[in-house]
Amino acid sequence: MPSVMVIGASRGIGLELARQYGEAGWQVHATTRSLALPGKLGALAGDVNLYSLDVCSDDDIANLAVALNDTPIDVLIYNAGVIGSRGEGDETTRKETFRINAEAPILVATALLDNVAASDQKKIAVMSSTQGSGRLGGKGGYLYGDSKGLLNAKYRECEPQWRERGIASVALHPGYVRTDMTGMMASLSPKKSVKGIRQVLAALSLADSGRFVDYKGKIVAW
Ligand SMILES: NC(=O)c1ccc[n+]([C@@H]2O[C@H](COP(=O)([O-])OP(=O)(O)OC[C@H]3O[C@@H](n4cnc5c(N)ncnc54)[C@H](OP(=O)(O)O)[C@@H]3O)[C@@H](O)[C@H]2O)c1
Incomplete structure (x- = not known):
């Protein structure tokens, strides 16, 4: 059974990723900052394993790698994000x-790189x-956009090294999705985005590693 790790799965797109992969029969590893009160994440059906992670904490990231030990991770999805400021x-x-x-x-992808490299599918997605x-x-004067731009730059720097290890990866735009981040205003549901x-991640291969694509697989400009 393939396995997925969803970083930041307490709500929104991350929660829906954990739900859909769990329903599809995957082994799901998912992180939350609220392990004691996981809410909807704690009620998901399937083989769902929860871990505590605040991505601002280097110790938490190191502890996650220790907790996983040498568990293979087929697909690692870094989803956590904040809107910051206008x-x-x-x-x-x-x-x-x-x-x-x-x-x-x-930092998270680097900490879990051996787990991904040890899997069958060997895939990473970062949510841009x-x-x-x-x-x-x-x-650029707009914090959220600037932070995602910097993520894209950092991702492009790392991607060739990941590819050398047989790992295919993408930067993803999930669409404009109805979550807390968008004030529940967007028309696209988390269900449809996920x-x-x-589908995009299922089709991902080393040949198209290093791209920036949306939830329909359409190329996005860097
Ligand atoms: N929604 C959209 O239209 C849209 C569009 C483009 C890109 N994105 C990106 O897609 C991703 C998910 O967005 P969303 O709309 O689902 O957002 P959301 O509903 O606001 O959820 C954000 C998730 O990130 C987690 N998170 C935030 N800070 C964290 C931290 N320090 N450590 C660990 N987890 C943390 C949150 O956990 P807590 O519950 O603990 O806060 C929550 O699970 C983000 O990267 C976002 O930038 C979203």
Whole structure:
């Protein structure tokens, strides 16, 4: 049975990823900051294994790798994200937003790289956004977009090394999805977005590793 690790699965797109992979019979590993009160994540059907992770904590990331030991992870999806601020944000917000959206995806992928490399499918997805397009330098005056632009730049730097280890990866735009992040205003449901994401990841191969695609598999501009 293939396995998936969803980083940031307490709600929104991450919760739906854990739900759909679980329903499809996959072994699901999923992280939450609220392990004692996992809410809907704790009630999912299937082989769902929960781990505590605040991606701002280096210790939490190291502990996650220890907890997994040498468990193979077929598909690693870094989904956690925050909207940050409409403008540039204050120093604390900037630091946290860059950490969660741009730095932690690479730190978590690096910590779990051996687990992915030991699996059959060997795939990684980092959740980016079209808001990051044209912002590879990470400096544009709009914190959320800048953080995703920086993620894209960091991802492009790491991807060739991952590919050398036989790991195929993508940066993903999930669409404009009805979650807390969008104030539940968007028309696209998490269900439909995640259905598309699963299809994109199922079709992903080393030949198309390193791309930035949306939930329909359409190429997104860097
Ligand atoms: N919704 C959209 O239209 C849209 C569009 C483009 C890209 N995206 C990206 O898609 C991803 C998921 O978005 P969403 O709409 O599902 O957002 P959401 O509903 O706000 O959920 C965000 C998730 O990230 C987790 N998270 C935040 N900070 C964390 C931290 N420090 N450590 C661990 N987990 C943390 C949250 O956990 P808690 O419950 O503990 O806060 C939650 O599970 C994000 O990366 C987002 O930027 C979303």
